[in-house]
Amino acid sequence: MKRPLRAVLVAVLAVAVQALMVAAFTWPAARVAPRHVPIVVAGPAPAVASVAQRLDAERRGAFEVERRPDEAAARRALADREAYGAIVVGPAGPRVLVASAASPTIAQLLTQMSQQLSGRAAPAPPDVVAADRDDPRGAAFGALVLPLVMSSLVGGVLLVFLAGAAGWRLAGLVTFAVGGGLVTAAIVGGGLSVVPGAYLEIAGVVGLTVLAVSGAVVGLGAVMGRAGLGLAAAVMMLLANPLSGVTSAPELLPRPWGAIGQGMPAGAGGTLLRSVAFFDGARAGSPLTVLLVWSATGLLLLGLGALRDRRRTGAHEVAGRGAQALADADT
Incomplete structure:
Protein backbone atom coordinates (compact mmCIF):
# COMPACT_ATOMS: atom_id res chain seq x y z
CA MET A 1 0.00 0.00 0.00
CA LYS A 2 1.33 3.42 -0.91
CA ARG A 3 2.28 5.72 1.94
CA PRO A 4 -0.19 8.55 1.08
CA LEU A 5 -3.10 6.11 0.99
CA ARG A 6 -1.93 4.48 4.22
CA ALA A 7 -1.75 7.89 5.90
CA VAL A 8 -5.30 8.72 4.81
CA LEU A 9 -6.64 5.38 6.07
CA VAL A 10 -4.90 5.82 9.42
CA ALA A 11 -6.37 9.32 9.73
CA VAL A 12 -9.88 8.04 8.91
CA LEU A 13 -9.49 5.28 11.50
CA ALA A 14 -8.31 7.80 14.08
CA VAL A 15 -11.35 9.99 13.39
CA ALA A 16 -13.65 6.99 13.80
CA VAL A 17 -12.04 6.03 17.12
CA GLN A 18 -12.23 9.63 18.31
CA ALA A 19 -15.91 9.88 17.39
CA LEU A 20 -16.64 6.61 19.18
CA MET A 21 -14.86 7.75 22.34
CA VAL A 22 -16.54 11.16 22.35
CA ALA A 23 -19.96 9.55 21.92
CA ALA A 24 -19.26 6.89 24.56
CA PHE A 25 -18.24 9.42 27.20
CA THR A 26 -20.68 12.26 26.47
CA TRP A 27 -23.86 10.34 25.60
CA PRO A 28 -24.53 8.96 29.12
CA ALA A 29 -23.85 12.37 30.67
CA ALA A 30 -26.15 14.08 28.19
CA ARG A 31 -29.00 11.69 29.01
CA VAL A 32 -28.81 11.84 32.82
CA ALA A 33 -32.31 11.80 34.35
CA PRO A 34 -34.04 9.91 37.19
CA ARG A 35 -35.33 6.52 36.10
CA HIS A 36 -36.99 4.37 38.78
CA GLY A 119 -44.71 24.84 48.00
CA ARG A 120 -42.34 27.30 49.65
CA ALA A 121 -38.64 27.90 50.25
CA ALA A 122 -37.40 25.15 52.52
CA PRO A 123 -34.13 24.63 54.36
CA ALA A 124 -31.70 21.98 53.19
CA PRO A 125 -33.12 18.56 54.03
CA PRO A 126 -31.43 16.41 56.68
CA ASP A 127 -28.54 14.39 55.25
CA VAL A 128 -28.77 10.95 56.86
CA VAL A 129 -25.58 9.60 55.27
CA ALA A 130 -23.52 12.55 54.15
CA ALA A 131 -20.74 12.60 51.57
CA ASP A 132 -17.25 13.29 52.83
CA ARG A 133 -16.97 16.87 54.04
CA ASP A 134 -13.83 17.36 51.93
CA ASP A 135 -15.74 16.23 48.84
CA PRO A 136 -19.37 17.23 49.42
CA ARG A 137 -20.33 17.09 45.73
CA GLY A 138 -18.55 13.80 45.06
CA ALA A 139 -16.35 15.29 42.35
CA ALA A 140 -13.13 13.72 43.62
CA PHE A 141 -14.84 10.39 44.22
CA GLY A 142 -16.18 10.36 40.66
CA ALA A 143 -12.79 11.34 39.26
CA LEU A 144 -11.18 8.30 40.87
CA VAL A 145 -12.58 5.70 38.47
CA LEU A 146 -11.10 6.84 35.13
CA PRO A 147 -7.43 6.89 36.24
CA LEU A 148 -7.97 3.62 38.09
CA VAL A 149 -9.28 1.91 34.95
CA MET A 150 -6.64 3.47 32.69
CA SER A 151 -3.74 2.55 34.96
CA SER A 152 -5.08 -0.99 35.34
CA LEU A 153 -5.28 -1.28 31.55
CA VAL A 154 -1.71 -0.05 31.16
CA GLY A 155 -0.50 -2.39 33.88
CA GLY A 156 -2.19 -5.37 32.23
CA VAL A 157 -0.70 -4.57 28.82
CA LEU A 158 2.78 -4.21 30.32
CA LEU A 159 2.46 -7.56 32.04
CA VAL A 160 1.44 -9.22 28.76
CA PHE A 161 4.46 -7.87 26.90
CA LEU A 162 7.11 -7.89 29.61
CA ALA A 163 6.29 -10.54 32.20
CA GLY A 164 6.80 -13.57 29.95
CA ALA A 165 5.53 -16.85 31.36
CA ALA A 166 2.05 -17.22 32.88
CA GLY A 167 3.47 -17.72 36.36
CA TRP A 168 5.28 -14.40 36.25
CA ARG A 169 2.20 -12.68 34.86
CA LEU A 170 0.16 -14.07 37.75
CA ALA A 171 2.74 -12.87 40.26
CA GLY A 172 2.73 -9.46 38.57
CA LEU A 173 -1.07 -9.25 38.70
CA VAL A 174 -1.18 -10.02 42.42
CA THR A 175 1.64 -7.59 43.18
CA PHE A 176 0.03 -4.87 41.06
CA ALA A 177 -3.39 -5.33 42.69
CA VAL A 178 -2.04 -5.35 46.25
CA GLY A 179 0.34 -2.46 45.68
CA GLY A 180 -2.19 -0.42 43.72
CA GLY A 181 -4.81 -0.89 46.42
CA LEU A 182 -2.48 0.12 49.25
CA VAL A 183 -1.08 3.17 47.46
CA THR A 184 -4.42 4.44 46.11
CA ALA A 185 -6.11 4.03 49.49
CA ALA A 186 -3.31 6.03 51.09
CA ILE A 187 -3.81 8.82 48.53
CA VAL A 188 -7.63 9.12 48.53
CA GLY A 189 -8.11 8.20 52.16
CA GLY A 190 -5.14 9.66 54.00
CA GLY A 191 -3.58 12.17 51.63
CA LEU A 192 -6.65 13.78 50.03
CA SER A 193 -9.14 12.63 52.66
CA VAL A 194 -12.02 12.23 50.20
CA VAL A 195 -12.85 8.56 50.86
CA PRO A 196 -13.52 7.75 54.52
CA GLY A 197 -13.43 4.29 56.03
CA ALA A 198 -10.89 1.76 57.25
CA TYR A 199 -7.67 1.91 55.27
CA LEU A 200 -7.33 -1.82 54.62
CA GLU A 201 -10.98 -2.12 53.54
CA ILE A 202 -10.60 0.70 51.03
CA ALA A 203 -7.31 -0.80 49.83
CA GLY A 204 -9.02 -4.16 49.40
CA VAL A 205 -11.81 -2.71 47.25
CA VAL A 206 -9.39 -0.77 45.06
CA GLY A 207 -7.06 -3.76 44.76
CA LEU A 208 -9.89 -6.05 43.72
CA THR A 209 -11.00 -3.51 41.12
CA VAL A 210 -7.44 -3.32 39.77
CA LEU A 211 -7.28 -7.12 39.62
CA ALA A 212 -10.63 -7.32 37.79
CA VAL A 213 -9.52 -4.88 35.08
CA SER A 214 -5.89 -5.90 34.66
CA GLY A 215 -6.78 -9.59 35.01
CA ALA A 216 -9.22 -9.29 32.12
CA VAL A 217 -6.52 -7.60 30.03
CA VAL A 218 -3.89 -10.22 30.80
CA GLY A 219 -6.33 -13.11 30.36
CA LEU A 220 -7.66 -11.92 27.00
CA GLY A 221 -4.10 -11.15 25.91
CA ALA A 222 -3.02 -14.68 26.82
CA VAL A 223 -5.86 -16.28 24.84
CA MET A 224 -6.27 -13.90 21.88
CA GLY A 225 -2.98 -12.00 21.68
CA ARG A 226 -3.08 -8.41 20.46
CA ALA A 227 -6.72 -8.75 19.47
CA GLY A 228 -7.52 -9.63 23.08
CA LEU A 229 -5.74 -6.54 24.32
CA GLY A 230 -7.73 -4.38 21.91
CA LEU A 231 -10.99 -6.01 23.00
CA ALA A 232 -10.20 -5.50 26.67
CA ALA A 233 -9.29 -1.85 26.12
CA ALA A 234 -12.48 -1.21 24.14
CA VAL A 235 -14.72 -2.85 26.75
CA MET A 236 -13.11 -1.15 29.74
CA MET A 237 -12.75 2.31 28.23
CA LEU A 238 -15.75 2.62 25.90
CA LEU A 239 -18.32 0.66 27.92
CA ALA A 240 -17.32 0.05 31.51
CA ASN A 241 -16.07 3.51 32.37
CA PRO A 242 -18.77 5.76 30.85
CA LEU A 243 -21.53 3.42 32.06
CA SER A 244 -20.18 3.11 35.61
CA GLY A 245 -22.58 5.72 37.01
CA VAL A 246 -19.99 6.74 39.58
CA THR A 247 -20.33 10.46 38.90
CA SER A 248 -24.14 10.33 39.16
CA ALA A 249 -25.93 7.02 39.81
CA PRO A 250 -26.81 3.95 37.73
CA GLU A 251 -30.50 4.87 37.94
CA LEU A 252 -29.80 8.18 36.22
CA LEU A 253 -28.48 6.51 33.07
CA PRO A 254 -30.73 5.32 30.24
CA ARG A 255 -31.96 1.76 30.63
CA PRO A 256 -30.47 -0.83 30.42
CA TRP A 257 -27.06 0.86 30.30
CA GLY A 258 -26.93 1.66 33.99
CA ALA A 259 -27.47 -1.99 34.87
CA ILE A 260 -24.91 -3.08 32.27
CA GLY A 261 -22.38 -0.69 33.78
CA GLN A 262 -22.90 -2.26 37.20
CA GLY A 263 -21.95 -5.61 35.70
CA MET A 264 -18.50 -4.29 34.77
CA PRO A 265 -15.46 -3.61 36.98
CA ALA A 266 -15.67 0.20 36.94
CA GLY A 267 -19.30 0.39 38.01
CA ALA A 268 -19.06 -2.48 40.48
CA GLY A 269 -15.86 -1.05 41.95
CA GLY A 270 -17.39 2.39 42.45
CA THR A 271 -20.54 0.95 44.02
CA LEU A 272 -18.57 -1.34 46.33
CA LEU A 273 -16.31 1.53 47.36
CA ARG A 274 -19.34 3.66 48.31
CA SER A 275 -20.82 0.80 50.32
CA VAL A 276 -17.61 0.16 52.23
CA ALA A 277 -16.63 3.81 52.72
CA PHE A 278 -19.99 5.29 53.72
CA PHE A 279 -22.50 2.53 54.50
CA ASP A 280 -20.54 -0.03 56.57
CA GLY A 281 -20.68 -2.52 53.71
CA ALA A 282 -24.44 -2.38 53.14
CA ARG A 283 -25.47 -3.82 49.77
CA ALA A 284 -21.89 -4.84 49.04
CA GLY A 285 -22.69 -8.40 47.97
CA SER A 286 -23.66 -7.78 44.36
CA PRO A 287 -20.73 -5.53 43.34
CA LEU A 288 -18.31 -7.74 45.24
CA THR A 289 -19.57 -10.76 43.29
CA VAL A 290 -19.13 -8.89 39.99
CA LEU A 291 -15.51 -8.03 40.77
CA LEU A 292 -14.74 -11.58 41.90
CA VAL A 293 -16.25 -13.03 38.72
CA TRP A 294 -14.22 -10.68 36.51
CA SER A 295 -11.05 -11.45 38.45
CA ALA A 296 -11.62 -15.20 38.35
CA THR A 297 -12.44 -15.08 34.64
CA GLY A 298 -9.24 -13.21 33.89
CA LEU A 299 -7.16 -15.71 35.86
CA LEU A 300 -8.96 -18.61 34.17
CA LEU A 301 -8.19 -17.19 30.73
CA LEU A 302 -4.58 -16.73 31.76
CA GLY A 303 -4.44 -20.39 32.76
CA LEU A 304 -6.08 -21.52 29.52
CA GLY A 305 -3.61 -19.49 27.49
CA ALA A 306 -0.69 -21.00 29.41
CA LEU A 307 -2.07 -24.53 28.89
CA ARG A 308 -2.47 -23.93 25.16
CA ASP A 309 1.06 -22.59 24.87
CA ARG A 310 2.41 -25.58 26.79
CA ARG A 311 0.65 -28.00 24.46
CA ARG A 312 2.00 -26.17 21.43
CA THR A 313 5.49 -26.28 22.88
CA GLY A 314 5.13 -29.98 23.58
CA ALA A 315 3.87 -30.63 20.05
CA HIS A 316 6.80 -28.72 18.58
CA GLU A 317 9.23 -30.66 20.75
CA VAL A 318 7.73 -33.97 19.66
CA ALA A 319 7.87 -32.91 16.02
CA GLY A 320 11.46 -31.80 16.47
CA ARG A 321 12.46 -35.10 18.03
CA GLY A 322 10.75 -36.98 15.21
CA ALA A 323 12.57 -34.95 12.59
CA GLN A 324 15.85 -35.54 14.39
CA ALA A 325 15.19 -39.28 14.56
CA LEU A 326 14.50 -39.39 10.83
CA ALA A 327 17.69 -37.45 10.15
CA ASP A 328 19.70 -39.84 12.32
CA ALA A 329 18.17 -42.83 10.52
CA ASP A 330 19.15 -41.44 7.12
CA THR A 331 22.74 -41.05 8.26
Missing part, protein backbone atom coordinates in the same frame (compact mmCIF):
# COMPACT_ATOMS: atom_id res chain seq x y z
CA VAL A 37 -34.78 5.82 41.52
CA PRO A 38 -35.54 3.92 44.76
CA ILE A 39 -36.96 6.19 47.47
CA VAL A 40 -39.12 5.53 50.52
CA VAL A 41 -42.17 7.40 51.73
CA ALA A 42 -42.93 7.16 55.43
CA GLY A 43 -46.25 7.83 57.07
CA PRO A 44 -49.87 6.63 57.08
CA ALA A 45 -50.88 4.53 54.10
CA PRO A 46 -53.34 7.08 52.62
CA ALA A 47 -50.74 9.87 52.82
CA VAL A 48 -48.08 7.65 51.28
CA ALA A 49 -50.43 6.73 48.43
CA SER A 50 -51.19 10.40 47.81
CA VAL A 51 -47.49 11.32 47.63
CA ALA A 52 -46.75 8.36 45.36
CA GLN A 53 -49.57 9.37 43.00
CA ARG A 54 -48.32 12.96 42.92
CA LEU A 55 -44.76 11.86 42.13
CA ASP A 56 -45.99 9.57 39.38
CA ALA A 57 -48.12 12.31 37.89
CA GLU A 58 -45.39 14.95 37.95
CA ARG A 59 -42.39 12.71 37.22
CA ARG A 60 -43.71 9.54 35.62
CA GLY A 61 -41.22 6.69 35.92
CA ALA A 62 -38.69 8.79 37.81
CA PHE A 63 -39.07 7.14 41.23
CA GLU A 64 -39.72 3.70 42.63
CA VAL A 65 -41.57 4.23 45.89
CA GLU A 66 -41.59 1.89 48.89
CA ARG A 67 -43.52 2.59 52.09
CA ARG A 68 -42.07 2.72 55.60
CA PRO A 69 -44.12 3.23 58.76
CA ASP A 70 -42.22 6.17 60.24
CA GLU A 71 -39.16 8.41 60.01
CA ALA A 72 -36.94 6.04 61.98
CA ALA A 73 -37.62 3.25 59.48
CA ALA A 74 -36.97 5.67 56.62
CA ARG A 75 -33.62 6.64 58.08
CA ARG A 76 -32.68 2.96 58.46
CA ALA A 77 -33.56 2.39 54.81
CA LEU A 78 -31.15 5.16 53.79
CA ALA A 79 -28.41 3.90 56.11
CA ASP A 80 -28.83 0.37 54.71
CA ARG A 81 -28.64 1.75 51.17
CA GLU A 82 -32.10 0.54 50.28
CA ALA A 83 -33.04 3.97 48.91
CA TYR A 84 -31.44 7.23 47.83
CA GLY A 85 -33.83 9.42 49.77
CA ALA A 86 -37.04 9.54 51.73
CA ILE A 87 -40.19 11.60 52.08
CA VAL A 88 -41.65 11.69 55.58
CA VAL A 89 -45.32 12.71 55.68
CA GLY A 90 -46.37 14.40 58.90
CA PRO A 91 -48.92 16.89 60.22
CA ALA A 92 -46.81 19.78 58.92
CA GLY A 93 -46.64 18.26 55.45
CA PRO A 94 -44.06 16.18 53.59
CA ARG A 95 -40.41 16.47 54.58
CA VAL A 96 -37.46 15.12 52.54
CA LEU A 97 -34.43 13.19 53.80
CA VAL A 98 -31.37 12.58 51.63
CA ALA A 99 -28.24 10.43 51.64
CA SER A 100 -25.70 12.40 49.64
CA ALA A 101 -23.04 9.70 50.14
CA ALA A 102 -25.08 7.43 47.85
CA SER A 103 -25.28 10.05 45.10
CA PRO A 104 -24.76 13.80 45.50
CA THR A 105 -26.59 14.27 42.20
CA ILE A 106 -29.75 12.54 43.42
CA ALA A 107 -29.47 14.34 46.77
CA GLN A 108 -29.50 17.64 44.91
CA LEU A 109 -32.51 16.50 42.87
CA LEU A 110 -34.41 15.54 46.03
CA THR A 111 -33.49 18.85 47.66
CA GLN A 112 -35.13 20.69 44.76
CA MET A 113 -38.12 18.37 45.00
CA SER A 114 -38.56 19.15 48.71
CA GLN A 115 -39.26 22.77 47.87
CA GLN A 116 -41.78 21.74 45.24
CA LEU A 117 -43.56 19.45 47.71
CA SER A 118 -43.75 22.09 50.42
